[in-house]
Amino acid sequence: MAPREPRAAPAVAEENTREKILEAAGEVFADQGFEGATIRAITERAGVNVAAVNYHFRDKAELYNRVVLDACSVSAAMQKTMAEAVGSPEARLRSLVYHFMEYLLDPTRPDWRRKLKAREMANPTAALDELVEKNLRPLREEFLLPTLGELTGGCFSRKELSYIASSVMSQCLYFLQYQPIIERLNPDYYTPGKWNIEEIADHVTRFSLAALRELTRQARRS
Amino acid sequence: MAPREPRAAPAVAEENTREKILEAAGEVFADQGFEGATIRAITERAGVNVAAVNYHFRDKAELYNRVVLDACSVSAAMQKTMAEAVGSPEARLRSLVYHFMEYLLDPTRPDWRRKLKAREMANPTAALDELVEKNLRPLREEFLLPTLGELTGGCFSRKELSYIASSVMSQCLYFLQYQPIIERLNPDYYTPGKWNIEEIADHVTRFSLAALRELTRQARRS
DNA sequence: TAAAATGTCAAACAATTGTTTTAAATGAAT
DNA sequence: ATTCATTTAAAACAATTGTTTGACATTTTA
Numbered sequence: 001m002a003p004r005e006p007r008a009a010p011a012v013a014e015e016n017t018r019e020k021i022l023e024a025a026g027e028v029f030a031d032q033g034f035e036g037a038t039i040r041a042i043t044e045r046a047g048v049n050v051a052a053v054n055y056h057f058r059d060k061a062e063l064y065n066r067v068v069l070d071a072c073s074v075s076a077a078m079q080k081t082m083a084e085a086v087g088s089p090e091a092r093l094r095s096l097v098y099h100f101m102e103y104l105l106d107p108t109r110p111d112w113r114r115k116l117k118a119r120e121m122a123n124p125t126a127a128l129d130e131l132v133e134k135n136l137r138p139l140r141e142e143f144l145l146p147t148l149g150e151l152t153g154g155c156f157s158r159k160e161l162s163y164i165a166s167s168v169m170s171q172c173l174y175f176l177q178y179q180p181i182i183e184r185l186n187p188d189y190y191t192p193g194k195w196n197i198e199e200i201a202d203h204v205t206r207f208s209l210a211a212l213r214e215l216t217r218q219a220r221r222s
Numbered sequence: 223m224a225p226r227e228p229r230a231a232p233a234v235a236e237e238n239t240r241e242k243i244l245e246a247a248g249e250v251f252a253d254q255g256f257e258g259a260t261i262r263a264i265t266e267r268a269g270v271n272v273a274a275v276n277y278h279f280r281d282k283a284e285l286y287n288r289v290v291l292d293a294c295s296v297s298a299a300m301q302k303t304m305a306e307a308v309g310s311p312e313a314r315l316r317s318l319v320y321h322f323m324e325y326l327l328d329p330t331r332p333d334w335r336r337k338l339k340a341r342e343m344a345n346p347t348a349a350l351d352e353l354v355e356k357n358l359r360p361l362r363e364e365f366l367l368p369t370l371g372e373l374t375g376g377c378f379s380r381k382e383l384s385y386i387a388s389s390v391m392s393q394c395l396y397f398l399q400y401q402p403i404i405e406r407l408n409p410d411y412y413t414p415g416k417w418n419i420e421e422i423a424d425h426v427t428r429f430s431l432a433a434l435r436e437l438t439r440q441a442r443r444s
Numbered sequence: 445t446a447a448a449a450t451g452t453c454a455a456a457c458a459a460t461t462g463t464t465t466t467a468a469a470t471g472a473a474t
Numbered sequence: 475a476t477t478c479a480t481t482t483a484a485a486a487c488a489a490t491t492g493t494t495t496g497a498c499a500t501t502t503t504a
């Protein structure tokens with residue numbers, strides 16, 4: 001029997017069984033993937049009964065969906081800081097890049113969220129659609145593209161701007177998705193788990209702004 | 223269900239069972255991942271018996287290893303074209319980007335290689351070490367970093383150059399790894415499965431060269 | 445030609461999978 | 475105290491998993 005709407009206060013003592021499952025499932029799914037993770041591994045780590053998953057969530061698939069959406073949902077805090085971004089287009093781009101990277105790499109949160117995002121992007125399920133529509137597309141359409149348009153003074157078509165936006169976003173995403181490669185390729189100045197977000201965001205912004213300035217200059221010349 | 227094959231003569235000569243398994247395993251592993259793929263799905267697609275996998279390969283794990291290493295090995299052709307790259311640093315960077323993207327996206331080969339690479343990078347096994355050491359590091363150390371050094375006239379430290387190299391590579395890798403996102407984000411000018419490598423490589427090169435030129439100019443000014 | 449070797453197959457194996465069932469607790473409402 | 479929905483737990487379920495078995499057919503070897 002499925003749990004009904006919280007009409008009244010939760011009957012039995014701990015509502016935390018559900019939360020314990022979500023937390024444990026995040027770790028196991030990130031490590032083993034959807035197929036590799038077993039309900040028994042999840043419930044064991046959570047210290048609850050096997051049947052709890054099918055009770056609190058319809059089945060394994062819905063549990064996975066819930067976990068992915070929770071892990072990928074952009075925090076309200078970031079939404080706000082981006083919406084509030086003011087000042088010169090350069091400053092706005094810098095703020096955008098910084099907060100996007102902060103969202104991607106957030107070192108204050110357990111690392112399984114990063115793994116799960118990477119896994120989902122490399123091997124998408126239905127959850128990716130929501131991730132794109134709710135997080136990435138608004139970021140791009142409402143903040144990134146307009147800002148890039150300003151920075152280039154309307155010199156470029158939408159398609160060209162789209163490519164440029166990809167170049168900016170790709171640099172941010174690189175440090176999320178390719179962490180296993182970066183660890184191997186740059187062991188000299190990369191210490192695992194400790195991202196220098198400030199430094200990375202600074203480079204990405206500088207590199208991108210430099211490209212934009214030069215591209216605009218070239219476009220104006222012709 | 224006994225399709226009753228026409229007494230297919232199985233004997234010593236038929237080495238192609240092994241090849242059929244490898245090909246089918248590539249597709250299934252790319253689609254379902256290691257855990258999600260079942261030996262029965264593989265052998266069914268290959269049109270061979272279930273026991274064939276355990277006969278020709280020790281077990282499922284060894285089959286996966288064999289498939290991944292085959293898929294990720296860089297072609298000798300690309301090694302050669304990169305080694306032969308001559309001309310101005312700008313031309314060399316362009317050639318580098320183009321051939322790297324060609325290696326990543328190679329549309330003449332079945333798409334499961336791309337998927338498998340993406341999967342491996344997001345969720346590395348021991349095979350990733352070989353991929354990095356044999357493919358990515360030589361590319362970076364022998365071709366990318368020296369070329370970038372020339373283009374910036376020695377204005378930057380190794381660490382700064384390393385960041386710049388990351389920016390260039392990230393743009394290339396983006397179109398490999400984030401294909402599911404690109405499909406959703408840019409349905410207007412992206413047609414699934416048909417990459418315009420020429421166009422993408424052209425943009426990446428132009429964007430990167432523009433950034434390098436402006437960055438160098440700024441560095442010289444101070 | 446006889447015997448060993450090789451490759452393939454259907455069938456069965458033991459283990460594990462996600463899920464369901466059944467029953468026992470628990471706390472709030474009557 | 476009784477009722478009742480909600481939550482947990484143990485056991486059983488049917489299906490699927492990777493792997494092994496043993497027989498059969500073919501080739502190679504001697």
